Amino acid sequence: MQIFNIVIAGVGGQGVLMASKVLAESALANGLDVKQNEVHGMAQRGGSVISFVRIGKQVLSPAVLPNCADILISFEPLAALRYLHYLKPGGILVYNTVTINPSTVASGLATYPPDVEARIAGACGSARGFDALSIAQNAGDARAVNMVMVGSVMKYLPLDRQVIEEVVRSLSKGKGVEVNLSALQGGAAV
Amino acid sequence: MKKIISGNEAIALSFGDSGGVFASGYPGTPSTEVLEEVGRLGVVYCEWAPNEKVGLEAAIGASIAGGRALATMKHVGVNVAADALMSFTYTGVNAGLILMVSDDPGQHSSQNEQDSRNYAKFAKVPMLDPADSQEAYDFVRAGFELSELFDTPVMLRTTTRTAHAKGCVEQREKIEPQVGEWIKDVPKNVMLPNFGKIKHVQVEARLLKLKEYAETTPLNRVEMGDTALGILTSGVSYQHAKEAYPNASILKLGLVHPLPEKMIREFAGKVERFMIVEEMDAIFEEQIRAMGIRVDIGKNKISYCLEVDAGIIRAAAGEVAPDPGMAPIGDLPQRPPTFCPGCAHRGLFSILSKLKVFVAGDIGCYTLGALPPMSAMHTCICMGASISSAHGMAKVNAVAGRTEKPVAVLGDSTFFHSGMTGLVNLIYNDGNALVIVMDNRTTGMTGGQENPGSGNVLQGGAAKQVDIAAMARVMGAEHVVEINSYNLQEAEAAIKKGLETPGPYVLVDKNPCILRYRVKQPIVTVDPDKCTGCRACLKAACVALGLESAGDKPKVTVNPNICNGCGVCSQLCKFDAMSEAQ
Numbered sequence: 001m002q003i004f005n006i007v008i009a010g011v012g013g014q015g016v017l018m019a020s021k022v023l024a025e026s027a028l029a030n031g032l033d034v035k036q037n038e039v040h041g042m043a044q045r046g047g048s049v050i051s052f053v054r055i056g057k058q059v060l061s062p063a064v065l066p067n068c069a070d071i072l073i074s075f076e077p078l079a080a081l082r083y084l085h086y087l088k089p090g091g092i093l094v095y096n097t098v099t100i101n102p103s104t105v106a107s108g109l110a111t112y113p114p115d116v117e118a119r120i121a122g123a124c125g126s127a128r129g130f131d132a133l134s135i136a137q138n139a140g141d142a143r144a145v146n147m148v149m150v151g152s153v154m155k156y157l158p159l160d161r162q163v164i165e166e167v168v169r170s171l172s173k174g175k176g177v178e179v180n181l182s183a184l185q186g187g188a189a190v
Numbered sequence: 191m192k193k194i195i196s197g198n199e200a201i202a203l204s205f206g207d208s209g210g211v212f213a214s215g216y217p218g219t220p221s222t223e224v225l226e227e228v229g230r231l232g233v234v235y236c237e238w239a240p241n242e243k244v245g246l247e248a249a250i251g252a253s254i255a256g257g258r259a260l261a262t263m264k265h266v267g268v269n270v271a272a273d274a275l276m277s278f279t280y281t282g283v284n285a286g287l288i289l290m291v292s293d294d295p296g297q298h299s300s301q302n303e304q305d306s307r308n309y310a311k312f313a314k315v316p317m318l319d320p321a322d323s324q325e326a327y328d329f330v331r332a333g334f335e336l337s338e339l340f341d342t343p344v345m346l347r348t349t350t351r352t353a354h355a356k357g358c359v360e361q362r363e364k365i366e367p368q369v370g371e372w373i374k375d376v377p378k379n380v381m382l383p384n385f386g387k388i389k390h391v392q393v394e395a396r397l398l399k400l401k402e403y404a405e406t407t408p409l410n411r412v413e414m415g416d417t418a419l420g421i422l423t424s425g426v427s428y429q430h431a432k433e434a435y436p437n438a439s440i441l442k443l444g445l446v447h448p449l450p451e452k453m454i455r456e457f458a459g460k461v462e463r464f465m466i467v468e469e470m471d472a473i474f475e476e477q478i479r480a481m482g483i484r485v486d487i488g489k490n491k492i493s494y495c496l497e498v499d500a501g502i503i504r505a506a507a508g509e510v511a512p513d514p515g516m517a518p519i520g521d522l523p524q525r526p527p528t529f530c531p532g533c534a535h536r537g538l539f540s541i542l543s544k545l546k547v548f549v550a551g552d553i554g555c556y557t558l559g560a561l562p563p564m565s566a567m568h569t570c571i572c573m574g575a576s577i578s579s580a581h582g583m584a585k586v587n588a589v590a591g592r593t594e595k596p597v598a599v600l601g602d603s604t605f606f607h608s609g610m611t612g613l614v615n616l617i618y619n620d621g622n623a624l625v626i627v628m629d630n631r632t633t634g635m636t637g638g639q640e641n642p643g644s645g646n647v648l649q650g651g652a653a654k655q656v657d658i659a660a661m662a663r664v665m666g667a668e669h670v671v672e673i674n675s676y677n678l679q680e681a682e683a684a685i686k687k688g689l690e691t692p693g694p695y696v697l698v699d700k701n702p703c704i705l706r707y708r709v710k711q712p713i714v715t716v717d718p719d720k721c722t723g724c725r726a727c728l729k730a731a732c733v734a735l736g737l738e739s740a741g742d743k744p745k746v747t748v749n750p751n752i753c754n755g756c757g758v759c760s761q762l763c764k765f766d767a768m769s770e771a772q
Contacts, residue, residue, distance in 0.1 A: 011525065012527065021356075024194050024356055025194060028192065028194050028358065033357075033358060034194060034356075034357070034358070035322075035355055035356065035357050036194070036355065036356040036357075037351060037354060037355035037356065038354065039298040039299070039350060039354065045527035045528055045529070045530060045555065045558065046525070046527060046528045046530065046733050047525055047526055047527030047528070048525045059357075060429040060430075060432050060433045061426070061429040061430045061432075061433040061499070061500055062322075062351055062355035062356075062357070062426070062429065063351070063430070063499050063500075065499060065500060065501050066501075066515065066516070066518075067514075067515030067516060078522060078523070078525070079525075081519055081522060082518075082519065082522055082525075084516065084519060085515070085516040085517060085518045085519070087516075088515075089515070100733070100749075100752075101733055101735075101736045101749075102523050102524065102525035102526075102733070103525070103526060103528035103561075103731055103732075103733050104523045104524050104525070104526070104562075105523055105736065106728065106731065106732060106733045106734070106735045106736055107562070107563045107728045107729070107730075107731040107732075107735075108563070108725050108728040108737065109562055109563060110523035110524070111523070112523065113522065113523070119519075123516070123519075133751075142751055
């Protein structure tokens with residue numbers, strides 16, 4: 001099989017790393033090789049976060065090159081636009097439509113582009129945006145946006161859905177098990 | 191059973207599986223998780239040191255006492271630990287010792303892009319450079335064997351992509367720790383000149399033996415393929431090179447110092463074009479050129495700056511990309527990291543910004559105070575430089591007749607690391623600076639580690655809490671005041687007093703890191719009838735704030751999902767439009 005490249009983009013604190021972990025563990029549980037990589041350190045301080053998950057028979061480099069991602073999962077609209085160049089021609093883009101102001105916007109130094117969604121649609125006709133926050137809140141916790149986003153791309157991945165669900169179950173604790181599985185299903189139903 | 195773990199986790203796991211007895215280090219991205227994971231696994235004793243030099247020295251003691259030891263740090267940490275390293279390379283080890291260092295090409299989270307391979311050459315010690323998590327695991331074990339076989343400290347070097355990238359790892363059979371004898375061996379371990387001279391000769395002889403070893407060790411290997419292109423590489427660059435040219439011939443170095451000269455000469459002789467792929471400095475290339483070996487592609491095509499990837503390697507080999515594809519979209523508002531909502535640094539920097547003082551900064555979350563709109567930090571050189579450099583500034587200001595008193599800002603962990611010696615200097619040499627210690631009871635920027643002021647040790651138990659204000663007083667500071675920067679008025683008054691009073695003046699702001707200690711107050715709300723849209727509150731630079739057009743003028747909004755309720759923004763409001771902090 002060809003290497004399947006996933007890029008996950010978002011904002012520090014949104015759970016991009018947890019989503020990446022779910023996908024990486026699921027790949028391993030599916031008997032595939034996987035490399036997962038992100039740059040953290042300052043990620044929790046509200047900065048941009050980008051994570052790579054590469055799945056295949058044998059994966060060498062941990063990095064996804066621009067124009068090579070099969071899927072771009074973005075937890076925030078501006079992040080989708082910022083990392084759109086990672087998507088290969090014909091690749092799949094799903095994104096959360098709920099915006100988070102960058103500090104530059106919050107402090108009045110810049111404005112949040114009013115036409116982000118139109119620009120995403122212009123650059124990627126098949127892009128699909130939806131309100132992942134509402135789905136997460138319905139599932140019981142606003143912080144489950146990451147599981148909603150994973151759920152929304154399950155059908156495109158070379159991974160079994162049951163395996164992903166098992167991994168989510170094993171990585172969640174207490175009440176989180178139910179919330180995360182419900183968020184995953186909510187995302188899958190989009 | 192295979193596990194998916196990062197290079198950092200693999201090093202920690204292998205340390206426990208390879209007879210490790212003692213680990214110490216200082217947090218620093220991307221190295222931090224090694225020691226955290228050793229602590230989490232709970233198999234081996236480990237601790238945080240106040241700085242890298244202390245961490246390495248403690249590990250040296252552990253080695254001398256017969257226990258396999260590990261010291262961890264980021265690249266710039268080796269600068270701090272270098273004093274110990276440069277002599278310990280002479281004495282050599284008793285039990286094996288590994289100095290694990292993480293480099294950060296691309297400067298994802300560092301103040302510079304220094305290449306630690308220079309230190310291996312400088313200290314004349316072997317260095318291992320793993321290419322993925324499995325090698326990170328295997329090289330710890332190999333490193334201890336090498337260390338004990340050649341009586342030398344061994345450096346194990348990762349880069350951000352090997353430290354943080356996760357891959358599959360197969361665990362090996364566990365070696366039970368064995369503690370050796372604790373021997374008084376003066377000629378070996380006392381580096382007086384007469385003993386040192388003898389040891390230097392031995393170090394040079396050791397290096398020659400290591401060169402021989404490098405020729406035959408399985409740590410280095412040739413993967414012969416198409417001879418049109420031959421690539422010499424190491425670390426994560428090997429993965430990128432293999433991805434760019436799966437059929438090319440590759441000489442993969444696992445032991446990156448010293449180099450296997452014969453192996454390289456033979457390899458270069460067999461290929462039409464000889465290429466060296468290395469991130470940052472031309473360490474391989476300079477040595478290989480000095481051997482008189484022809485290098486076709488190297489630093490003439492690959493930058494000394496930033497990371498390497500498969501695309502860069504193809505371009506360096508002369509390949510033209512058929513279609514460059516979509517370019518990054520340039521005109522988007524940046525999303526730099528910023529103070530967390532509720533962070534205690536926010537209040538302090540909004541005051542310093544208002545007072546327009548010169549702030550000598552330091553390394554930690556608070557360095558973000560240099561960014562707009564605060565723009566209230568004017569230098570950040572290295573760990574601990576805030577107080578010492580402010581002292582130098584004040585001395586020159588006195589010569590120039592300038593009356594403004596410099597402000598030094600640093601955190602608790604940085605104070606313990608190397609800020610306290612600067613404070614001693616300030617007091618001893620009759621200095622004139624206002625020192626503000628942001629004591630948030632954790633090493634914040636690296637994710638919230640324990641430190642001498644936090645009240646706990648790495649493995650979780652309670653610890654003596656070193657009191658910074660008491661320390662400053664004992665050092666001789668006459669003015670030491672504890673402040674609360676969430677109260678802007680009071681904190682501003684205290685800062686002004688510190689600026690007006692000549693001589694050393696120390697303020698300690700004791701507010702816990704809200705990210706680590708999960709402090710949350712009732713959220714702030716805005717009364718849209720009172721909000722005039724003046725934007726004064728936006729100077730708090732908090733991501734919970736935003737502007738929303740309502741009618742003719744945009745008004746401030748607070749995102750309830752993000753607001754932490756610290757109340758700094760409501761204190762900046764001049765129209766009483768925001769609810770008070772509790």
